[in-house]
Amino acid sequence: xxxxNDAFLIAWHLVAGxxxxxxxxxxxxxxxSVAATLIACVVGMPIGALLAVGRFPGRRALIVLFNGxxxxxxxxxxxxVYLLLSRAGPLGSFGLLFSPTAMVIAQAxxxxxxxxxxxxxVIADEWTEYREQLRSLGASRGRAAATLLWxxxxxxxxAALAGFGRAIAExxxxxxxxxxxxxxxxVMTTTIALETSKGDLPLALxxxxxxxxxxxxxNAVAYALRGWAERRWG
Amino acid sequence: MSPWLAIDRxxxxxxxxxxxxxxxxxxxxxxxxxxxxxxxxxxxxxxxxHGLLHPSGGALNWPRKLTQxxxxxxxxxxxxxxxxxxxxxxKLKGHATDESRRRAMESLARVGLEQIALRPAxxxxxxxxxxxxxxxxxxxxxxxxxxxxxxxxxxxxxxxEVERIINEISASGARILMTTHNLGQARRIAEEIVFIDRGxxxxxxxxxxxxxxxxxxxxxxxxxxxxx
Amino acid sequence: MISRRQFCSALAACxxxxxxxxxxxxxxxxxxxxxxxxxxxxxxxxxxxxxxASGVKVRVVALGTGQALDMARRGDADVVFVHDKAAxxxxxxxxxxxxxxxxxxxxxVVIGPKADPAKAAGKDILEGLRRIESAKAPFVSxxxxxxxxxxxxxxxxAASVDLDKxxxxxxxxTGSGMGPALNTAASMxxxxxxxxxxxxxxKNRGDLGVIVEGDxxxxxxxxxILVNPAKHAHVKQAxxxxxxxxxxxxxxxxxxADYKIGGEQLFFPNATR
Numbered sequence: 247x248x249x250x251n252d253a254f255l256i257a258w259h260l261v262a263g264x265x266x267x268x269x270x271x272x273x274x275x276x277x278x279s280v281a282a283t284l285i286a287c288v289v290g291m292p293i294g295a296l297l298a299v300g301r302f303p304g305r306r307a308l309i310v311l312f313n314g315x316x317x318x319x320x321x322x323x324x325x326x327v328y329l330l331l332s333r334a335g336p337l338g339s340f341g342l343l344f345s346p347t348a349m350v351i352a353q354a355x356x357x358x359x360x361x362x363x364x365x366x367x368v369i370a371d372e373w374t375e376y377r378e379q380l381r382s383l384g385a386s387r388g389r390a391a392a393t394l395l396w397x398x399x400x401x402x403x404x405a406a407l408a409g410f411g412r413a414i415a416e417x418x419x420x421x422x423x424x425x426x427x428x429x430x431x432x433v434m435t436t437t438i439a440l441e442t443s444k445g446d447l448p449l450a451l452x453x454x455x456x457x458x459x460x461x462x463x464x465n466a467v468a469y470a471l472r473g474w475a476e477r478r479w480g
Numbered sequence: 481m482s483p484w485l486a487i488d489r490x491x492x493x494x495x496x497x498x499x500x501x502x503x504x505x506x507x508x509x510x511x512x513x514x515x516x517x518x519x520x521x522x523x524x525x526x527x528x529x530h531g532l533l534h535p536s537g538g539a540l541n542w543p544r545k546l547t548q549x550x551x552x553x554x555x556x557x558x559x560x561x562x563x564x565x566x567x568x569x570x571k572l573k574g575h576a577t578d579e580s581r582r583r584a585m586e587s588l589a590r591v592g593l594e595q596i597a598l599r600p601a602x603x604x605x606x607x608x609x610x611x612x613x614x615x616x617x618x619x620x621x622x623x624x625x626x627x628x629x630x631x632x633x634x635x636x637x638x639x640x641e642v643e644r645i646i647n648e649i650s651a652s653g654a655r656i657l658m659t660t661h662n663l664g665q666a667r668r669i670a671e672e673i674v675f676i677d678r679g680x681x682x683x684x685x686x687x688x689x690x691x692x693x694x695x696x697x698x699x700x701x702x703x704x705x706x707x708x
Numbered sequence: 709m710i711s712r713r714q715f716c717s718a719l720a721a722c723x724x725x726x727x728x729x730x731x732x733x734x735x736x737x738x739x740x741x742x743x744x745x746x747x748x749x750x751x752x753x754x755x756x757x758x759x760x761a762s763g764v765k766v767r768v769v770a771l772g773t774g775q776a777l778d779m780a781r782r783g784d785a786d787v788v789f790v791h792d793k794a795a796x797x798x799x800x801x802x803x804x805x806x807x808x809x810x811x812x813x814x815x816x817v818v819i820g821p822k823a824d825p826a827k828a829a830g831k832d833i834l835e836g837l838r839r840i841e842s843a844k845a846p847f848v849s850x851x852x853x854x855x856x857x858x859x860x861x862x863x864x865x866a867a868s869v870d871l872d873k874x875x876x877x878x879x880x881x882t883g884s885g886m887g888p889a890l891n892t893a894a895s896m897x898x899x900x901x902x903x904x905x906x907x908x909x910x911k912n913r914g915d916l917g918v919i920v921e922g923d924x925x926x927x928x929x930x931x932x933i934l935v936n937p938a939k940h941a942h943v944k945q946a947x948x949x950x951x952x953x954x955x956x957x958x959x960x961x962x963x964x965a966d967y968k969i970g971g972e973q974l975f976f977p978n979a980t981r
Binding site: 376382385393397479 | 527530532549550552556557558559560568569572573600601602603613616
């Protein structure tokens with residue numbers, strides 16, 4: 247396929263030439279997805295920990311719900327957030343539609359269940375190991391959840407990374423709530439979709455390659471950090 | 481000596497199996513060791529007394545509520561320093577930060593670990609970790625310290641160190657209730673032996689007498705099998 | 709070593725900061741428009757000129773004409789810039805738009821395999837479509853309620869082809885934008901109705917070429933409408949009107965005429981002032 251060669255060359259030229267528009271798009275992608283992941287962690291991790299540790303009616307149903315919501319279609323999330331933020335919608339007066347903030351909200355909604363479900367898994371494993379000791383020391387379930395979240399911080403980085411990967415790779419939600427406005431809400435995935443629809447497949451492929459490299463680099467750095475931290479703290 | 485705990489027909493059933501079967505017992509000794517074959521229900525009995533498990537029948541009667549701490553076979557260390565692990569227990573009991581820190585340091589010093597107080601707890605050896613859990617328990621100044629086979633996964637040197645600490649905790653006033661597979665250790669620590677088999681209390685005998693001649697056949701058989 | 713409390717508060721602070729930082733203030737209007745104007749590169753050429761003249765930034769959300777009008781109906785745009793006269797007039801009569809002004813036209817072309825198996829080539833759009841239908845040659849339709857889709861349906865009707873009856877495997881309803889539909893046509897070697905601008909800037913052509921062009925019926929009129937502030941109070945009336953005034957002004961019209969791809973003019977200004 248001739249396109250792969252073209253794509254590689256184009257990608258090389260874009261990166262080597264430090265293309266300003268490209269770096270703007272990459273930075274916006276990172277900013278939006280990092281912000282969404284942070285929000286998802288702040289919201290989703292305590293939820294996941296409480297689902298792992300807590301004992302309350304409806305807990306099992308909630309676990310199934312969050313596991314199911316991991317497969318939430320981005321387009322549906324996009325549409326829901328769009329209808330919420332649209333001027334005619336309940337949150338329309340804030341004028342957030344077609345802004346990076348709207349994209350952060352949509353991605354946070356998309357990613358929170360993933361972070362919560364993966365966190366629950368990690369914390370549930372820890373809880374079986376720690377449960378008796380923590381209860382013996384008199385930790386309430388809420389306190390135990392907080393302790394396990396902190397104690398599982400290195401393993402939980404995987405949950406955060408999974409969420410981030412999903413956020414930065416999705417196109418459906420940000421396309422709808424961001425509008426793919428040049429210079430304002432155009433991120434890597436929407437640019438790729440746009441170039442594909444313009445029939446510029448080599449450019450689209452090149453951008454896709456850059457996206458993959460960015461995501462891989464972040465994962466590699468996180469993996470190295472986690473390894474270092476685990477050697478440091480056991 | 482009046483008992484500090486009277487156990488009255490205590491039972492625990494799980495999935496149709498009686499793990500503890502109408503156990504009645506008066507605990508009065510300063511140091512009691514629970515002996516019995518594998519699966520006799522030793523650990524379960526300890527957990528029922530500590531409140532980690534709820535009995536399906538019977539009652540625990542405490543003449544006076546005792547503050548308790550428990551040490552488990554496998555040390556559970558949080559991913560932080562040894563010191564912070566000890567502080568954690570104190571803070572859960574509502575002690576202020578400064579006070580917790582001071583008491584935690586003292587406690588680590590008593591178990592001989594003040595030098596490594598700031599080392600990551602998870603990277604300590606098994607013996608050191610178990611000493612941190614003892615420091616964590618001791619810092620709470622419990623009136624009753626429960627230990628579930630605290631030296632089962634330790635080498636002999638570490639075991640002796642843990643024994644020394646248990647004796648010191650006892651000397652500082654805490655009652656000791658523990659299980660062990662090490663008969664020598666039981667003989668060194670216990671004042672009184674409680675022997676259980678298949679969830680039932682078989683006998684309760686002063687330590688010297690138990691090791692000379694147990695009152696029941698089951699205990700005699702146990703001693704014969706366990707002694708090389 | 710950082711403590712747990714420091715870590716958690718830093719995390720919370722970061723996420724709030726990240727959420728807030730992405731909400732910068734600048735003077736802008738939102739224009740809902742069509743993929744043809746955006747993807748042909750016209751806006752990339754026009755908007756910097758307008759922004760320089762007015763100091764108002766223009767944010768373009770490119771959709772099909774139907775979606776673009778719906779977006780404006782919900783109040784999510786200040787100005788619509790689309791190409792489906794009937795739909796635009798309906799939009800005005802419903803009270804969502806203030807006034808429709810014509811800006812420019814471009815033309816549609818029928819794209820198809822260069823070998824032209826249906827022998828549709830020529831100047832007559834209606835005859836061309838009839839031949840495609842009778843040959844049952846593969847034809848890709850946008851099927852997305854866009855202006856181009858609406859135009860396609862009008863041409864079939866004018867050519868007396870009853871699509872409901874004639875529809876078969878040869879007629880592929882893709883429900884996608886101009887670019888994706890062209891990608892589909894290229895991979896299937898099918899005929900398709902496209903606007904010339906998108907076609908000229910389209911790269912993945914395969915064996916396709918222009919089959920029918922030059923029929924006056926193929927002219928495609930663009931209109932621009934200010935969303936009615938009486939319906940949506942937050943509409944940026946002054947800046948929106950400024951944009952409309954500029955595109956129909958002599959400067960704006962000249963800028964439109966100046967935009968060329970490969971020496972070929974794409975849009976022909978014809979504003980009614």
